[in-house]
Amino acid sequence: MTTPAPDTIIVGAGAAGLTLAARLAEAGEQVLVLEVGPQRSVKDMISSQIWARQLKWSGPPVEESGTHPVGHAFNAGAGTGGSAAHHYGVWLRLHPGDFSVASDHGKSLDWPISYRDVQPYYDRVQEQVGISGDSEAEIWRPPGSPYPMPPLPVFSQARVLARGFAATGRRTAPLPLAINSVPRHGRAACQYDGWCDAGCPIGALANPLVTSLPRALAAGVTIMHEAQALRILRDPNKPNRVTGVEYHHQGVPRQLMAQRVIVAAFTVQSTRLLLNSASEDRPAPGNQHDQLGRYLTTHPAGTVFGLFEQETLPHQGVSGGQLLCHDDYKDKASPGGFGSSQWMIANAIKPNDLLGYGTSRADISGKQLRPWLMKAARHLANMTLVTEDLSLPDNRITLSDSRDPAGMPLAHTHHDIADVSAQRWQQRIDEGLDIFRAAGATDVWHGPRVAMHIMGGTVMGRDDTLSVTDSFGRVHDTDNLYVSGPSLFPSSGAVNPTFTLTALAERQADHMLGLALAAAATPSPGDDPTL
Amino acid sequence: MPAGPNRREVLAAGGAALGWFLIGGSRVWATPADAASAGFSPQVLGKEQVQALASIGEALVPGATQAGLAAFVDNQLEAGSESKLMAKYVGVPVEQQTDFYRLSLDAVGLALQKNTADEVLAAMAADAVPGWNGPPASYVMFLLRADALDVVYGTQAGFAQLGIPYSAHILPEANW
Structure with a gap:
């Protein structure tokens, strides 16, 4: 059977890929999406932390090294919806200062665009x-x-922890969430049962299965599941153009041609695909200057836990949390390390799984365990720290010497954490423990430093010798090859x-369709351009 | 492998079925707990490895034996790329899970020959098990404890034991 050539091939059916698929198809393009994972619908979102693992990455393994590995198997997903199928819906804007870290501080990289x-x-x-939140209470909001x-309602766990923030002179606001507080x-509106990690079958949480996927399908997008992209096909006569994608489907390598190719396969796999598209006589797309795969970043994160005398009922709410604190976000260069940080406060939590409270105390077992779990089930509170990573050139995605069953080299990620980032993480964790004590916790502890989210590898920039794409995700040395997603x-x-x-995918769609870019409203007198 | 019952049949039966286990020479659709009590035949792990897992799992999380920890782990290892063991996302790719568990449980089994389960756990926590020949002992302990938490407390019955509502949007077809 021959598949008709589409206008655009998109590799990856996640948040970025399906957003672009919907936009381009609604404008009349023929769009085909190659997705390495299985087809999923909301009916597969079974409420169980064990079943939730089916949403995680199940493709070829990723080799990892470094002092702070990126945790690909935990952070990535596969199947319709990609990693966003299991995301928690915490939808916050980057701050204006995040776009100019190199100019402002001499560290990391600048973006080629600004917040505006x-x-x-x-x-x-x-x-x-749709986002639920309180833009006035969120005083740090750009x-x-x-x-x-x-905003979503606040339950007892968050009320208990808010006392600790107030007692230590910190402010909190409702956490903005892409979860419906009202139909x-x-x-539907959220039911606050804390099953976000397993996917949200009622459609309250904005995973792509209930947002961009229905739009894409209605506009005629074709999604080919369990189809692994192997390499981008280069035009032999025009070095600045690609012609399509070679992929592996039903045990057979195949080729499909298109006018445009968009790689949106999440950070590691997007970079892997581009790296595997080099030939003996031509470097990989975007790699003329050896930049492809560099500046791999992940958020150093951690969880603070505590037990309280009063009931907290931590099964209530949503996985992402109930309250936010950005008091420490703006001043990246404050003493104690480097980088912004945030607290997501009062996450709904289960007894088992990697982020569960039972798992958080490996020192408690045997006869002590059940009484402790019964107390924790009603009296535990927790909050999650997210800190900034430095963009470093030697933190990099490369190809391994090992290959997967389709013959494609595996990806290898190397990620070391900078001393100033590790110091900032420890500083904030120590402060988090103090906040819990100030809230009245009788016992406090914290989890290990972990990697949350994976970014970089195909970074955008103005200088094609120091980046891989322009601000629209177009690969520097090609006219019709784009990258979308957090790798930018x-x-x-x-x-x-x-x-x-x-948001970046929406901007890319406007560019690809030749539409005028949307402009920010004129700043109002109250806007703080330094936020 | 024979086709499993459909969702309606499973829920009508109380939502307690898990997977196909070899019991008495026949493939039987059963919960891990029922498979364990009926003397299931492991398909991936050896009998001594199953015994080691049951012993150390019970010492970590009381109730793990009755909940069918060994049957659960063996069944998930048999599932290959469909495994839902937590090891999947803490650095043990599904392709390596079987070897990881076999090596680990052989080491646990050897340690249990000379010491009580509690003594072995104390030594594992400190990565100080004499003669240990396997993946890092504290890491193995963390994962086995997590597996035991899954089968005992990651279920509707487990939530009920802790006095908290399960409140599923979609009930698991298995008892987890």
């Missing part, structure tokens, strides 16, 4: 998808339209990336 370039796309996506839905656009981020900031990558 992305702001109208944040606003557009926010209206389309300029933008108010949230279209009221909206045909999607030149610096990590310290906020969850899905909102930003979706």
Whole structure:
């Protein structure tokens, strides 16, 4: 059977890929999406932390090294919806200062665009998808339209922890979430049962299965599942153009031609695909200057736990948390390390799984365990720290000497954490323990430093000798090859990336369709350009 | 492998079925707990490895034996790329899970020949098991404890034991 040549091939059916698929198809293009994982629907989102693991990455393994490995198997996903199928819906904007870290501090990288370039796309996506929050209470929030839905309710765990923040002179606000607090656009409101990690079958959480996927399918997008892209096909006569994709499907290598190719396979696999597209006489696309794969970043993160006398009922709420603190976000160069940080406060939590409270105390077992778990089930609180990573050239995705069953080299990621980033993480964790004590915790502890989110590798930039793509994700040395997703981020900031990558995909779509870019409204007198 | 019952049949039976286990020479659709109590025949692990897993799992998380920890782990290892063991996302790729568990449980079994389960756990926590020949002992202990937590407390019955509502949006077809 021959598949007709589409206008655009998109590799990856995650948040970025499906956003672009919907936009391009709605404008009349024929779009085909290659997805390495299985087909999924919301009916597969079974409420179980064990079943939730089916949403995680199940493709070829990724080799990891370094002092702070990126945790690909935990952070990545496969199947319709990609990693966003299991994301928690914490949709925060990068701050203006996140776009100019190199200029402001002599560290990391600058973005080729500013907050004001992305702001109208944040606003557009926010209206389309829906975010619940309180834009006035969120005093650190960069300029933008108010949230279209009221915040999610605050339960007892968050009320207990808010006392600790207040007692230590810190401020909190409702956590902005791409989760419906009220029914909206045909999607139900949240039930606050904390099963976000297993996917949200009721459609309250904005994973792509209930946002961009229905739009894409309605516009005629074809999605080919369990199809592994092997390499980008280069035009032998035009060095600045690609012609299609070679992929592996049903045990057979195949080729498909298109006018445009978009690689949106999440950070590591997107980079792996581009690296594997080199030939003996031509470097990989975007790698003329040996930049492809560099500046791999991940958010150093951690969880603080505590037990309280009063009931916290930590099974209530949503996995992402209930409250936010960005008091320490703006001043990246404050003493104690380097980088922004945030607290996501009062995450709904289960007894088992990697992020569960039972797993958090490996020192408790045997006869002590059940009484401890019974106490924790009603009296435990927790909050999650996210800190900024430095973009370093030697933190890099490369190809391994080992190959997968389709013959494609595996990806290898190397990620070391900078001393100043590790110091900032420890500083904030220590402060988190103090916040818990101030809230009245009778016992406090914290989990290990972990890697949350994966970014970089195909970073955007103005200088084609120091980056892989331009600000639209177009690979520097090619006219019709694009990358989309968090691999474009030149610096990590310290906020969850899905909102930003979706806004960038909207901006890319405007560019590809030849539409005028959206412009931010004229700054109002109250806007603080230094935020 | 024979086709499993459909979702309606499973839920009508109380949502307690898990997978196909070899019991008495026949493939039987059963929970890990029922498979364990019926004397299931492991398909991946050896009998001594199963015994070591049951002994150390019970010492880590009381109730793990009755909940069918060994049957659960063996069944997940048999599932290959479909394995849902937590090891999947803490650095043990599914392709290496079987060797990881076999090596680890052989080492646990040897240690249990000379010491009580509690003594072995204390030594594993400190990575100080004499003669240990396997993946790092504290890491093995962390993962086995997590598996035991899964089968005992990561289920509707486990939540009920802790007095908290499960409140599923979609009930698991298995008992987890």
